Amino acid sequence: MPNSTTVTEFLLTRFSDVWELRVLHALLFLLMYLATLMGNFLIVTITSLNQSLHTPMYFFLRNLSVLDMCYISVTVPKACAIFLLDNRVISVVGCAAQVFFVFLFAYTELLFLTIMAVDRYMAICQPLHYPVLVNPQVCAQLTLASLLSGLAYSGLHTGNTFQLSFCQSNVVHQFFCDVPSLLKLSCSDTFSNEILILASAVLVVGGCFVFIISSYICIFSTVLKLPTRGERGKAFSTCVPHILVVTVFVTSSSAVYVKPASNSPTVQDMITSVFYSIVPPFLNPIMYSLRNKQIKEALRRIMSRKLYSRKL
Template identity: 60%
Template structure:
């Protein structure tokens, strides 16, 4: 089914293995990662929503990031897991288009939210007296809505532009989900302009966000090093380092996938780097931001205690 003389009406995704036992193992592993990532992100959303002490700009952006991550891992992992479990790799063209749109939208919103979070950290540390004015609730909402709206435009443009191409020679996508680089490899149309627009937009957005984030952290570290108390320096660094880890992992992996020259066939390296930008960040974000955050851990303890008291009271009534 790899060569066609007529227009492709469905695509075949790449499986993780041809061995049935490994297919089941990978399916269960993906479901485990999905459950852990979904629960972790939803837990952050719940805690930062119901604990009034966490109604600050930093946790507002963290809550939005967790919502984006929870939605994103629901785009790729469940279908990949089910496909591996039932040994069915087919995906319709509209389904592939929807997956690409949501993937691009999530990636754009993720990197722009991480950029906004760097700005939030910079103002909080470098301009603490002006922080309530610069990062007011209205400004935070405007920045978030801007990320979402421009993300919709960006994802809509690239999805529509990609599916103007013809797919008449091959329907095998060398990836476990639909993405633009994989579709450009199998198109029978001229893809130079599409490749150029994709590379150009990724470079502009990626380099722009990376430059802004780098400038923010240069300002942060120069201010932190002037703190007279070592404990204050440690707290500031513990807040910033997780953010740097998330940004670096996400940008490095997505840059490799989207900026490397296209090839005729996929490789295990492509799949690994795709996992690093599509699955690992949504899975690790709750861990990185929660384990080193005393406020979230304290709020989690309070939530657990309230639930225990609730169930104890319910048992007494019964």
């Protein structure tokens, strides 16, 4: 390739170069980031301090909250910096780190959402076997298996991406480093990379999504047989938020990663990527805490104890 130069750093892209819009974008991202950290930290604190919430469901919810705080921290702080500062540079090592951790946390989050769907299936459809099959040891094993497989999964995709040669353009058309945008910059043959992404998306994302939908079909068929409206409402209030978060997460990530990179509109992909990198961690505390009576009651008791101790 004539006049080619090896890329040693990348330039990330803003949504706009207009200063006022850059400030607005940074402010929106920062507010969502702070709300996500506060909401998820609140869930971790409440489910840790309240003994009545030391159940498998809240164990996975607590882990999901920790994961969400890590996941959104990979992309948003750097994005706010490139919105506000003139420096859009990210090193190759920094870019590789972003790719690795985005894959790690996104993959592990999807597995956790799947496990939580299975947990609800066992609790609602197999209540007599639930205490035996879903015990603390099984929960710990599932968490460890999710993290270890996530490390292998993210390592595979990161290594496969950064073994490519990058030359000439170093502008990543995204506010963080993601694989589809990087493949557009490579002067190597990326066919095998695209096949790997497509295959893993079909097997992992598609498989988990089918598993989740199947679980909820069984759950809804059981819930509709419950004798009282209150019991049905409680079950639906637990399950419907889960389905909404999963749907947003899966559809937006698939829209970016599954279709061919050459046919991806840049602005559209940047907007779509917000829905799988920022929105799910932001929505989880809202879906799982503000609409959850047990968490609200536990929060009320904790606040009452703190106020009482201050008066003393």
